[in-house]
Amino acid sequence: MISTDALHEPERTRIAVIGAGHLGEAVLGGLLRAGLPARDVAVSALPAERAHILAERYGVAAGTDDAAAADGADIALVAVPPPAVPAAAAEVGPALPEGAVAVSLAAAVPLARFEEALGPGRPAARAVTNTAAAVGRAMTALVGGIHLDGEARARVGGLFSGIGSITWVGEEAMDAVTAVAGSGPALLYHLAAAMAGAAVDQGLPPGEARAVVVQTLFGAASLLREADRGPAELAAEAAAPGGTTREALDRLDAHGVPEAVAEAVAAAAERSGRLAEDAGHR
Numbered sequence: 001m002i003s004t005d006a007l008h009e010p011e012r013t014r015i016a017v018i019g020a021g022h023l024g025e026a027v028l029g030g031l032l033r034a035g036l037p038a039r040d041v042a043v044s045a046l047p048a049e050r051a052h053i054l055a056e057r058y059g060v061a062a063g064t065d066d067a068a069a070a071d072g073a074d075i076a077l078v079a080v081p082p083p084a085v086p087a088a089a090a091e092v093g094p095a096l097p098e099g100a101v102a103v104s105l106a107a108a109v110p111l112a113r114f115e116e117a118l119g120p121g122r123p124a125a126r127a128v129t130n131t132a133a134a135v136g137r138a139m140t141a142l143v144g145g146i147h148l149d150g151e152a153r154a155r156v157g158g159l160f161s162g163i164g165s166i167t168w169v170g171e172e173a174m175d176a177v178t179a180v181a182g183s184g185p186a187l188l189y190h191l192a193a194a195m196a197g198a199a200v201d202q203g204l205p206p207g208e209a210r211a212v213v214v215q216t217l218f219g220a221a222s223l224l225r226e227a228d229r230g231p232a233e234l235a236a237e238a239a240a241p242g243g244t245t246r247e248a249l250d251r252l253d254a255h256g257v258p259e260a261v262a263e264a265v266a267a268a269a270e271r272s273g274r275l276a277e278d279a280g281h282r
């Protein structure tokens with residue numbers, strides 16, 4: 001449950017989700033699941049059919065007009081594609097009540113560019129989060145804007161804490177966080193698909209293979225989170241000399257998998273930087 005002041009006492013917090021695509025819907029679903037009343041949420045989405053589907057699915061007010069969704073909101077979450085951020089922010093900024101906060105969830109768009117498009121004096125933040133928000137397990141990195149005071153910062157932090165874990169970082173860390181927290185879930189799904197496929201090749205029925213892989217990933221992530229040892233130590237503990245795990249890890253190392261993962265993360269971080277440059281943001 002979201003238990004912070006952000007969503008409960010002393011007063012309601014109304015949320016706007018601007019551009020509810022894959023990420024926006026995941027955040028929307030996570031907030032509702034955490035206890036945010038649907039009546040306190042307004043959504044904008046394109047095309048109109050998509051807005052209609054979201055209204056039906058979640059019982060929230062939804063339309064295609066960004067300013068209408070932002071009107072009366074305390075926090076607006078802008079989850080449109082990066083090139084659409086300045087135009088959406090220019091709609092949202094003037095429509096928000098005084099003191100309301102706008103948060104950009106877009107990759108690559110610098111906070112200063114977002115603030116400029118919102119209009120003068122608007123409290124703002126930039127967040128990199130991920131679609132695990134839908135199940136309350138997002139990893140969100142936040143950067144606070146120049147007009148975000150302590151109270152507004154606590155409201156934004158409280159909101160994202162309701163859908164997972166948060167960390168406040170400097171903006172120079174955002175390309176790296178985008179690569180790991182933003183793109184990270186898909187990297188892990190990619191590995192999970194390869195493991196499940198291999199399990200089928202080894203004779204497991206597909207449904208069984210999927211269930212075994214999912215529970216194994218979930219168990220490993222849970223242990224990683226709670227154990228007092230890091231990932232390298234846990235891997236070493238599981239890989240007795242001459243055993244099956246050692247055999248598998250040696251094969252991964254021979255194929256350069258750790259280097260390939262590092263290269264993939266670096267490429268995603270570089271891409272995040274290039275996206276900003278291509279859009280003229282840097």
Ligand SMILES: NC(=O)c1ccc[n+]([C@@H]2O[C@H](COP(=O)([O-])OP(=O)(O)OC[C@H]3O[C@@H](n4cnc5c(N)ncnc54)[C@H](OP(=O)(O)O)[C@@H]3O)[C@@H](O)[C@H]2O)c1
Pocket residue numbers: 018019020021022023024044045046047050064066079080081082084087088105106107108128129130131182183
């Ligand atoms: N998906 C992730 O895991 C993830 C992770 C980290 C960050 N992000 C960031 O989150 C943002 C959204 O990504 P996504 O994967 O959710 O993309 P997406 O599924 O394409 O969602 C974006 C949605 O916004 C709509 N849209 C565009 N302009 C709009 C406007 N002015 N008002 C209302 N809706 C508008 C798009 O409609 P049309 O398709 O009709 O244009 C689309 O439905 C991006 O900036 C991305 O960098 C995503």
